[in-house]
Each structure stands twice: as C-alpha cells, then as structure tokens.
Amino acid sequence: MMIGYARVSTEDQNLDLQTQALKLLGCDKIYSDYGVSGATSSRQGLDQALAYLKSGDKLVVWRLDRLGRSLANLVQLLETLGRRNIRFRSITEHIDTSSSGGRLVFHMMAALAEFERSLISERTRAGIAAARALGKPIGRPYLLSSEQVKRARSLIEDKNQTTRDVATLFSVHPRTLQRMLIREEAKDNAHDMENVDMQKSQSYSPP
Numbered sequence: 001m002m003i004g005y006a007r008v009s010t011e012d013q014n015l016d017l018q019t020q021a022l023k024l025l026g027c028d029k030i031y032s033d034y035g036v037s038g039a040t041s042s043r044q045g046l047d048q049a050l051a052y053l054k055s056g057d058k059l060v061v062w063r064l065d066r067l068g069r070s071l072a073n074l075v076q077l078l079e080t081l082g083r084r085n086i087r088f089r090s091i092t093e094h095i096d097t098s099s100s101g102g103r104l105v106f107h108m109m110a111a112l113a114e115f116e117r118s119l120i121s122e123r124t125r126a127g128i129a130a131a132r133a134l135g136k137p138i139g140r141p142y143l144l145s146s147e148q149v150k151r152a153r154s155l156i157e158d159k160n161q162t163t164r165d166v167a168t169l170f171s172v173h174p175r176t177l178q179r180m181l182i183r184e185e186a187k188d189n190a191h192d193m194e195n196v197d198m199q200k201s202q203s204y205s206p207p
Contacts, residue, residue: 001057002089004030005049007066009037018062021091027060037069055085063092075109143172149184152177 004022006015015032022030029052033045046067053059059081061067067090068074078088082097088106089096096102144152152170155161167177 001029001054002027002060003049003053003057004060005046005067006030006032006062007036007043007045008034010035018066021062022060025060025091053081053084053086058087058089058098060089060091062090064090064095071109071112075106078106078109143176144170144180146184146187149180153181153184156181 002025004019004025004027006018006022008015008018015034019030019032031045031049031052033043036043036045049059064074068077078097081088087096087098089098089102093105094102095105097106148170152166155166155169156163163177164174167174170177172180
C-alpha cells in the first residue's frame, strides 16, 4: 500500500499540486499538514501517516522538503522507516528506496548528514575552547542568581515555606529550584573547605 503525505508551511499556499501528484501515482491514502513548518518535528498529519504505515508499505512525498527541512532529521526518519520495512519515495527527486539507485542516494544523504553533524561538533568545540581562553562562562546561564538561591533557601528554612511555593515565587519549576539549592550548597561547602585549608596552611610553621 502507498501512503502519501503532503504539507504546506503557510496558509496562503494550497496542497492541490502535491495531492494531485500523489493521486496520479496511485497513493491509496493521503495525509496532510496545512500551514505547518517543516522544522516542526511533530506534525499531526505526518504522525498519523507514520502510525498508519505497516511493514511492506511505502511512504510517498512530492518533494523531500515536504517531509522535513533538516537533512539529519530526514535521514533519521528514513532509517526508522527502513527498520519497519517501510519503503520511501520522493517524486521530484526520483528517490525510491525500493530500488538500488534509491538506496544509494539515501546512503549518500546519510553520509552528508554525518558530515554535517561532524562540522557542527567541531565548530562547537572550537567555540567552547575560544570562550574558555577568554574566560567567558560556558553553557546556559542559571535561571536564578546566587543571591536569589540564597534568598529561596532562607524562605524555606527560616520562613517554613514549601519548595513549591518558593519556586512559584521565583517563576521556576520546583525540581529546578531543588537542583539549584543543592548546587549552591555544594559550592558553599567547597568554599568553606578552601578557607579551612588556607587557614591551616597559614598557621603551619615548619620546625
């Protein structure tokens, strides 16, 4: 069975060109998404098509970018279909994974996707190394400052407020607040240990 999928990203476009091509090819059923970006990983029409497909079926699209914008995501989706013994065809690009030529194109796509991931990884590592060399902080900024975390701890310990209530006050999730409290406590303990070690070293006099 051939299952078609069509998508347009804006409401001023229409699906006629795609659906006509899918019908002419002989698709038994066509799912669609209207006004949905290809960058969105979860789409109602696509999700329904993927759920309907069974082993031995074929998913057909008018063009590859109707399925998704990211090469890596396309390869991941096609690999998932392959593991389910579902074939794939793109009309415009003449890709059909039921043929040896189509499988070759897919493997080339997979290689390009892997190359793209490697480039992104290399750029990320280079950026982190450059930031560290300049003394810039790495990673996402904390949602609460150190002073806010200390204030939250005071409200919980001294004012007997619940973690949930305090988290609501600071507009964060309770689990997030709990993690930040633990992190701040560990940082304080490490700082206290450093002070103790420094005092010991200053008070020590060699014989």
